[in-house]
Amino acid sequence: QSALTQPASVSGSPGQSITISCTGTSSDVGSYNLVSWYQQHPGKAPKLMIYEGSKRPSGVSNRFSGSKSGITASLTISGLQAEDEADYYCCSYAGSKTVVFGGGTKLTVL
Amino acid sequence: QLQLQESGPGLVKPSETLSLTCTVSGGSVSSSSHYWGWIRQPPGKGLEWIGSGYHSGSTYFNPSLQSRVTISVDTSKNQFSLKLTSVTAADTALYYCAQYCSNTNCYYDAFNMWGQGTMVTVSS
Numbered sequence: 001q002s003a004l005t006q007p008a009s010v011s012g013s014p015g016q017s018i019t020i021s022c023t024g025t026s027s028d029v030g031s032y033n034l035v036s037w038y039q040q041h042p043g044k045a046p047k048l049m050i051y052e053g054s055k056r057p058s059g060v061s062n063r064f065s066g067s068k069s070g071i072t073a074s075l076t077i078s079g080l081q082a083e084d085e086a087d088y089y090c091c092s093y094a095g096s097k098t099v100v101f102g103g104g105t106k107l108t109v110l
Numbered sequence: 111q112l113q114l115q116e117s118g119p120g121l122v123k124p125s126e127t128l129s130l131t132c133t134v135s136g137g138s139v140s141s142s143s144h145y146w147g148w149i150r151q152p153p154g155k156g157l158e159w160i161g162s163g164y165h166s167g168s169t170y171f172n173p174s175l176q177s178r179v180t181i182s183v184d185t186s187k188n189q190f191s192l193k194l195t196s197v198t199a200a201d202t203a204l205y206y207c208a209q210y211c212s213n214t215n216c217y218y219d220a221f222n223m224w225g226q227g228t229m230v231t232v233s234s
Contacts, residue, residue: 001172001173001174003156003158032219034218034219036217036219036220036221038157038221045206045224045225045226045227046157046206046221046224047224048217048220048221048222051211051217051218051219051220052217052218052219052220055217057217057222089156089157091157091159091220091221093219096170097145097162097168097170098159098170098171098172098173099159099210099219100159101149101156101157101158101159102156103156104155104156104157
C-alpha cells in the first residue's frame, strides 16, 4: 500500500481556478469511486471537502469540485480566495476496509 | 454535535508502547454506520492512516503498521483506543482520531469528523 501521489505545491491568484491531482493505482483510485479530499489549515485538524469522488458535504462551498479519470482523481477549486490557502490531501478506499492517503499538496494563493 | 477528543501521554520512550484514547461525545461508538479510525501526521509531513475499528470488534490496519497496532472500541465508555508497540523516533507524530462513515446515510467512505489531535514524541 503506497501513498497516493500528489504535487507538492500548487499556486494561483485570487479568482483563478486550480486543480490538484491525486494519482493512485488500479488497486485503489482506479478500482473505486471512493476518493475523499481534506483541507488542512496550519495547526488545525483536516476537514472533509469532497467524498465519493465528487460529492460535497453540507456547508462546503460549491467552488470545490472533484472528479476522477482512470487512476487519477482531481480536486478543482474555482474562484480562489485567500482562505483557500491550506494543505490538501486526497484519500482513497483501497479494499478490505483499508484506505490510503496522498502525500499532500500545499496551495498558495498569490 | 459529535466531538472527538484524544488523550494520552505526550512522551513515550523508545521500545515502549504508545497508548491513546479517543473519547466520543454527541454520538455513539456503537453506531452501525461508522468505523473509528486513527491517523497520524509526523511534524511537517503528510497524513498516514493507522487503522480503524468497529463496535463489533472488527479491526483493519495499515499493512506497514499491522504487526505493531491494536485498536479497540469500548462501547461502555464510548471510547476507542490505539496501542502501538515497540515505538521508535519515526513514530513521533500528531495523532488524530476520526469517525469514518461506512454507509450512504452519512458522508460515505470518508472521515467525517476529526479530533483536534495529540502530539506524541518518542524520546528517551
